[in-house]
Amino acid sequence: KKKGAFTMDIVSYKTLDQINQDTQNKRKEILPEYNGNVINSLLKINDENIHEMYERLNAIHEQLIFSKAKDEFLDFKGEIFNCKRLTNETDVDYRERISRQVVSNSAGNRTSLERYCRFKIKRIYIWNR
Known part of the structure; x- marks a missing residue:
């Protein structure tokens, strides 16, 4: 280990x-x-x-384990994140692309959440005034 x-x-x-x-x-x-x-x-x-x-x-x-998944097991993990394997894409390239997409999606979710929270906090602040 x-x-x-x-x-x-x-x-x-x-x-x-x-x-x-x-x-x-x-x-x-x-x-x-x-x-x-x-x-x-x-x-x-x-x-x-x-x-x-x-x-x-x-x-x-x-x-x-994501880093060890191969073939149809990796395809299944990709489908979970709405990331389908490209034609003739190797496991290494596909795993890297899934990782990039997951990181990109999580960054987008954080930005949306921050905007939503700022909007809600602003409304609450104005309402409390």
Whole structure:
């Protein structure tokens, strides 16, 4: 992790070895006397499926981060800000254009809000006189 970077863990990531170890520990709690190959083989298959789920969740989580979003995930984020991808536009260029548009829109919103507030404050001030 970079210093000062914001990250959020939706699901604690575990390696396949960690999942296998957790499963074996749990099996030993439930069946302390049993050391059969059939159950261990089934548990290993299950662990691999769980690990694959972790990998997919991690990939989806990465796409939620604007700076890492690609392809259709970036297109979706652009559509949220009413900024459609241009023909043959790269992810890097599109991400930069979305960022500029968002900053531009927020500056315009601030200007409108300031004008509105000044207008309202002026009316209130005159009304109170």
